[in-house]
Amino acid sequence: MDATELLTLYERMALVRRTEKAAHDLFMSGLVKGTTHLAAGHEAIAVGASAALRDDDYVFATYRGHHHALARGATPEECLAELMSRATGLCRAKGGSMHLTKASRNMLGSYAIVGAHLPMAVGAAWSARLRGTGQLAVAFFGDGATNIGAFHEALNLAAVWKLPVLFVCENNLYMEYTPIADVTAVARPAADRAPAYGIPGEVVDGNDVVAVRETVGALAERARAGGGPAIVEAETYRHFGHSRADPAAYRPAEEVERWLKHDPLDLARGRLAELGVEEETVTAADERARDAVQKAVEAAKNAPPPDPREALTDVWADGGAAWRT
Amino acid sequence: MADVITYREAVAEGIAREMRRDPAVVCLGEDIGEAGGVFKTTVGLLKEFGPERVWDTPISEQAIVGAAMGAAMTGMRPVAEIMFSDFLACCWDYLANEIPKVRYMTGGQVTVPLVVRTANGGGLGFGAQHSQATENWALTVPGLKIAAPTTPADVIGMMAAAIRSDDPVVFFEHKGLLASKGAPPPPDHVVELGRAAVVREGADVTLVALASMVPVALEAAARLAEEGIDAEVVDLRSLIPLDTAAVLASLAKTSRLVTVEENPYQGGWGATVVSVVADEGFDLLDAPVRRIAGECVPLPFADVLEEQVIPTTQKVVAAVRGLAAY
Numbered sequence: 001m002d003a004t005e006l007l008t009l010y011e012r013m014a015l016v017r018r019t020e021k022a023a024h025d026l027f028m029s030g031l032v033k034g035t036t037h038l039a040a041g042h043e044a045i046a047v048g049a050s051a052a053l054r055d056d057d058y059v060f061a062t063y064r065g066h067h068h069a070l071a072r073g074a075t076p077e078e079c080l081a082e083l084m085s086r087a088t089g090l091c092r093a094k095g096g097s098m099h100l101t102k103a104s105r106n107m108l109g110s111y112a113i114v115g116a117h118l119p120m121a122v123g124a125a126w127s128a129r130l131r132g133t134g135q136l137a138v139a140f141f142g143d144g145a146t147n148i149g150a151f152h153e154a155l156n157l158a159a160v161w162k163l164p165v166l167f168v169c170e171n172n173l174y175m176e177y178t179p180i181a182d183v184t185a186v187a188r189p190a191a192d193r194a195p196a197y198g199i200p201g202e203v204v205d206g207n208d209v210v211a212v213r214e215t216v217g218a219l220a221e222r223a224r225a226g227g228g229p230a231i232v233e234a235e236t237y238r239h240f241g242h243s244r245a246d247p248a249a250y251r252p253a254e255e256v257e258r259w260l261k262h263d264p265l266d267l268a269r270g271r272l273a274e275l276g277v278e279e280e281t282v283t284a285a286d287e288r289a290r291d292a293v294q295k296a297v298e299a300a301k302n303a304p305p306p307d308p309r310e311a312l313t314d315v316w317a318d319g320g321a322a323w324r325t
Numbered sequence: 326m327a328d329v330i331t332y333r334e335a336v337a338e339g340i341a342r343e344m345r346r347d348p349a350v351v352c353l354g355e356d357i358g359e360a361g362g363v364f365k366t367t368v369g370l371l372k373e374f375g376p377e378r379v380w381d382t383p384i385s386e387q388a389i390v391g392a393a394m395g396a397a398m399t400g401m402r403p404v405a406e407i408m409f410s411d412f413l414a415c416c417w418d419y420l421a422n423e424i425p426k427v428r429y430m431t432g433g434q435v436t437v438p439l440v441v442r443t444a445n446g447g448g449l450g451f452g453a454q455h456s457q458a459t460e461n462w463a464l465t466v467p468g469l470k471i472a473a474p475t476t477p478a479d480v481i482g483m484m485a486a487a488i489r490s491d492d493p494v495v496f497f498e499h500k501g502l503l504a505s506k507g508a509p510p511p512p513d514h515v516v517e518l519g520r521a522a523v524v525r526e527g528a529d530v531t532l533v534a535l536a537s538m539v540p541v542a543l544e545a546a547a548r549l550a551e552e553g554i555d556a557e558v559v560d561l562r563s564l565i566p567l568d569t570a571a572v573l574a575s576l577a578k579t580s581r582l583v584t585v586e587e588n589p590y591q592g593g594w595g596a597t598v599v600s601v602v603a604d605e606g607f608d609l610l611d612a613p614v615r616r617i618a619g620e621c622v623p624l625p626f627a628d629v630l631e632e633q634v635i636p637t638t639q640k641v642v643a644a645v646r647g648l649a650a651y
């Protein structure tokens with residue numbers, strides 16, 4: 001990857017990181033209700049994978065999906081406004097943090113039922129094939145989803161129908177509070193299952209944006225050429241707890257320390273230096289990200305709340321909610 | 326086309342008519358291709374439309390409905406078959422959490438135009454796990470449209486409406502009606518969802534029924550006529566949208582109401598119908614309302630036991646007699 005592309009990806013990761021930090025602070029100051037599942041630490045997966053995709057490829061994410069929405073073109077302002085229940089939110093304040101969706105960019109949603117979106121991605125890939133568009137579908141999910149029935153049904157169907165779909169597991173070692181290894185029969189919860197479905201299962205350093213970009217890129221090309229689905233297991237770590245104000249006290253200190261030292265932004269910075277990019281150039285990218293998020297926070301704070309009448313819209317395609325004549 | 330058609334043939338015919346007019350319509354499900362479906366409701370589709378439009382799936386109810394959803398979100402109009410309605414429970418997440426909510430929770434960004442077809446109901450001695458009438462399950466979920474046709478013509482007309490709908494529709498085909506016959510409807514026959522049909526006019530009492538219970542109500546009405554009681558029979562045809570206007574209009578004529586439903590009394594659709602009447606049509610009533618419904622037990626196997634549990638003509642006649650005398 002050349003320096004220009006890497007710098008672009010770095011800035012996008014910085015934008016995600018800043019947005020997540022802002023979401024955390026807004027939550028702590030009472031401006032975000034409900035819950036948030038922050039993806040700080042996972043940036044390289046969303047940004048690296050997105051860089052390997054076409055703009056019209058379909059993306060499905062989980063409740064931990066801020067990074068995917070941002071990587072696929074949602075703005076920090078739309079995302080933060082959604083979290084803050086504003087009319088200008090990405091889903092008009094009807095979705096919230098767990099359901100960020102940017103359909104105009106084919107980011108077709110974030111789903112809070114673990115594993116539910118994998119069959120949907122299979123269906124989107126099936127549809128792409130039927131329409132002959134050459135599009136790909138990608139489902140991002142956590143390690144916890146690999147023990148759900150829908151995961152296995154989706155893999156088998158995708159494999160027998162040879163569909164252009166990629167399953168990208170963000171293995172951050174934990175489900176909510178339980179280490180995935182304690183409740184899983186195999187060591188690599190996603191990749192080790194791939195052979196059972198006769199498809200490739202690649203393990204990749206999920207904090208290395210270049211490695212993610214290359215792995216996803218190769219499998220995407222294979223899928224587009226008719227080679228069928230594949231699994232990517234991207235190893236990563238979340239910086240915050242599972243959700244809300246979870247301090248993640250269940251994680252051993254040395255483990256946390258080891259992973260924080262293996263930060264995706266630092267890694268990318270190191271690679272940029274190796275490619276001869278000046279320190280100031282990287283810092284300037286960081287500052288642009290910071291400023292953009294600051295502006296987004298202000299704009300979201302100043303946006304109006306939704307019209308209460310919106311509660312009774314959007315059940316049906318006609319825009320309404322009528323269940324009777 | 327023949328001058329009579331069976332309900333089961335009407336299912337395939339209804340789907341075929343839509344597949345002919347819209348290339349975005351595709352079918353998926355277990356055994357629906359070469360085998361023509363376990364109830365022979367998809368016979369001929371593979372032959373006419375080929376394997377790119379008619380897809381056999383593994384036994385994977387979550388993948389079937391989940392994939393149908395993904396395809397519907399991206400430009401197709403999938404028709405997914407879940408073999409027996411009892412098996413809807415295996416993919417209930419999609420029917421309760423995913424399909425009906427996605428449009429709402431994305432603020433209107435995503436529409437899910439799909440049909441989930443399934444064989445519903447008892448009467449055939451299939452035992453507790455293959456016989457339930459489950460339309461009331463779907464009724465509890467905001468965001469699903471619910472179709473349950475009674476006649477072959479309605480199967481075709483409502484299939485057209487369901488497949489053309491930009492909203493998700495759960496389409497209940499009643500197992501007990503599959504062999505029943507009727508006149509095939511003309512080309513381009515569409516029965517809009519949310520329009521009940523008055524299938525027998527009457528002046529003394531309104532019987533509101535759905536699917537397999539419509540013939541039961543009609544038979545009861547015929548017997549009651551011999552006793553001088555003139556029953557009107559309303560076939561709801563769809564539960565969402567629910568044609569409450571038709572029920573209230575009928576009641577304005579008859580002033581007595583009996584609902585006849587196969588699903589269990591507890592949480593059944595009749596409860597919704599009578600609650601609307603209690604709210605908005607109380608003044609129309611000259612007698613209490615009565616609900617004839619399935620018993621709150623799993624469906625037993627033996628005919629003699631099944632008859633105890635599912636509403637029969639006799640039970641309807643007895644209830645109406647009581648009301649008429651009120």
Ligand SMILES: Cc1ncc(C[n+]2csc(CCOP(=O)(O)OP(=O)(O)O)c2C)c(N)n1
Pocket residue numbers: 064112113114141142143144145146170172174175176242
């Ligand atoms: C079907 C289902 N069961 C349980 C939950 C509750 N839950 C939410 S997140 C979560 C942990 C998921 O862990 P993982 O898949 O590893 O994703 P991560 O949160 O680490 O990104 C659980 C159990 C849920 N949302 N859906």
